[in-house]
Amino acid sequence: MSTTPKGPAPGLPRIAIIGGGSAGWMTAAAIINATKGAASLTLVESEQIGVVGVGEATIPPIKLFNQMLGIDENDFVRATNGSFKLGIEFVDWSRKGQRYFHPFGTHGRDFDSVPLYQYWLRERKRGDDTPLDAYSMAWEIARQNRFSPPARDPRLVQSTFDYAYHFDTILYGQFLRRYAETRGVVRQEGRVVDTRRTETGDVEAVMLEGGRAVEADFFIDCTGFFGLLIEQVLETGYEDWTHWLPCDRAVAVPCEGVGDFTPYTRSTAREAGWQWRIPLQHRTGNGHVYASQFISDEAATDTLLANLDGEPLADPRLLRFTTGRRRKFWNRNVVALGLSAGFMEPLESTSLHLIQTGINRLLALFPGTGDTQKEAAEFNRLTGEEYERIRDFLILHYHATTRDDAPLWRHTANMAIPDSLAWRMEHYRANGRLVSPGTELFLNPSWMAVYAGQEIEPAGLDPLAAASPVDGAQRLAGLRRVMAEATAPVPDHRDYIERFCTAAV
Numbered sequence: 001m002s003t004t005p006k007g008p009a010p011g012l013p014r015i016a017i018i019g020g021g022s023a024g025w026m027t028a029a030a031i032i033n034a035t036k037g038a039a040s041l042t043l044v045e046s047e048q049i050g051v052v053g054v055g056e057a058t059i060p061p062i063k064l065f066n067q068m069l070g071i072d073e074n075d076f077v078r079a080t081n082g083s084f085k086l087g088i089e090f091v092d093w094s095r096k097g098q099r100y101f102h103p104f105g106t107h108g109r110d111f112d113s114v115p116l117y118q119y120w121l122r123e124r125k126r127g128d129d130t131p132l133d134a135y136s137m138a139w140e141i142a143r144q145n146r147f148s149p150p151a152r153d154p155r156l157v158q159s160t161f162d163y164a165y166h167f168d169t170i171l172y173g174q175f176l177r178r179y180a181e182t183r184g185v186v187r188q189e190g191r192v193v194d195t196r197r198t199e200t201g202d203v204e205a206v207m208l209e210g211g212r213a214v215e216a217d218f219f220i221d222c223t224g225f226f227g228l229l230i231e232q233v234l235e236t237g238y239e240d241w242t243h244w245l246p247c248d249r250a251v252a253v254p255c256e257g258v259g260d261f262t263p264y265t266r267s268t269a270r271e272a273g274w275q276w277r278i279p280l281q282h283r284t285g286n287g288h289v290y291a292s293q294f295i296s297d298e299a300a301t302d303t304l305l306a307n308l309d310g311e312p313l314a315d316p317r318l319l320r321f322t323t324g325r326r327r328k329f330w331n332r333n334v335v336a337l338g339l340s341a342g343f344m345e346p347l348e349s350t351s352l353h354l355i356q357t358g359i360n361r362l363l364a365l366f367p368g369t370g371d372t373q374k375e376a377a378e379f380n381r382l383t384g385e386e387y388e389r390i391r392d393f394l395i396l397h398y399h400a401t402t403r404d405d406a407p408l409w410r411h412t413a414n415m416a417i418p419d420s421l422a423w424r425m426e427h428y429r430a431n432g433r434l435v436s437p438g439t440e441l442f443l444n445p446s447w448m449a450v451y452a453g454q455e456i457e458p459a460g461l462d463p464l465a466a467a468s469p470v471d472g473a474q475r476l477a478g479l480r481r482v483m484a485e486a487t488a489p490v491p492d493h494r495d496y497i498e499r500f501c502t503a504a505v
Contacts, residue, residue: 023338100453256310
């Protein structure tokens with residue numbers, strides 16, 4: 001028996017998304033929205049197969065995705081038991097006892113053609129030990145557990161920060177499922193047991209238990225680490241980056257939300273990895289990402305359970321992964337999105353973002369019913385560059401450390417790094433300059449936050465900053481004063497949520 005959706009609009013292929021969860025339903029919602037319901041779109045998922053469901057922290061572009069779909073922010077936060085996120089606090093990464101903040105937004109506003117951080121570096125060489133965090137409006141608000149959206153007037157310091165969300169990804173998938181199904185996406189329940197291919201090697205149909213077939217012209221693989229179509233069927237291949245990012249497992253557990261309701265994620269370095277803390281309205285999400293060559297699963301779980309805010313609400317779940325990417329993301333008539341495309345450990349909350357940008361790229365290069373080799377080549381080029389630039393940013397956190405108290409940190413501090421990252425670090429170590437190979441997710445303020453937070457000291461200064469007559473100390477002190485005044489009326493994070501977006505459950 002063959003199960004097929006309605007016929008597509010002229011010029012559009014029949015599309016089947018294999019796998020649900022955040023990746024599948026984000027993709028379904030975006031395509032059905034972009035085609036105004038004209039796409040012939042089926043999503044196949046099985047209730048027998050669980051979803052990973054631990055990517056609970058996001059970065060600011062997720063707002064654009066929701067806005068594209070016309071989703072009201074308060075409705076979304078309410079439906080997903082969400083909270084707000086102004087950045088990530090890193091604890092014990094450079095050395096034990098030290099912490100810093102990677103904010104969403106900039107560090108103040110530039111005074112002139114010399115970047116503000118260069119004045120900070122100049123004053124630092126003159127003996128001022130004020131941390132760079134002190135000039136971040138996001139941190140000024142976050143450290144006091146406050147939140148409200150940024151001001152729209154670019155002249156105000158309250159406009160210099162951005163925000164994202166913490167939320168329950170399983171609830172988000174359900175939220176998007178309702179959105180997609182009401183607009184015409186057809187969901188097929190069932191486990192894929194086989195595939196049928198054409199004479200040229202393309203995927204023609206997936207076979208479900210019971211003999212049903214779901215046919216399509218184009219398939220989107222959202223089957224997670226397994227990569228049912230992209231890897232198990234098409235044998236695309238995988239680039240393993242474990243030699244640069246050695247953490248290969250995670251154990252996750254929710255606990256009672258009894259600690260501070262922080263509007264930020266916390267990442268605490270541990271002996272053989274790091275631990276995340278993500279506060280939601282109804283609980284706190286926790287996980288320990290670690291390198292199994294340096295610690296056992298039992299010891300990693302014990303470390304996690306010993307460092308929770310409250311009582312655990314479930315049994316710990318163990319995840320195994322290999323950091324890296326598929327050699328092709330678009331192979332024949334299959335595109336992989338989400339974990340089936342690759343895995344970046346959740347250190348900078350990029351998992352959902354990579355789904356989002358993959359969807360955007362697919363919409364920009366949307367397949368027709370003819371040959372798609374040019375589109376596939378461009379999709380693979382752009383996506384590969386994105387993964388590699390995010391990879392380098394993650395490696396920086398591990399490599400730029402002075403910790404020597406455990407084998408993991410000795411390894412990452414002394415390991416060879418990609419030439420692309422070495423080139424960037426050489427420029428910064430010389431005179432504090434921030435260089436980039438091109439378009440990328442993490443811009444100069446993010447790189448500067450980590451360089452400063454990981455305590456990398458440039459040997460010299462940018463010549464323009466060194467020669468500038470501007471009284472940097474006075475300007476920086478004035479910025480701190482204005483930020484303190486601007487923060488005073490910002491409401492408490494929990495009060496803001498209770499006013500606008502408290503979840504029903």
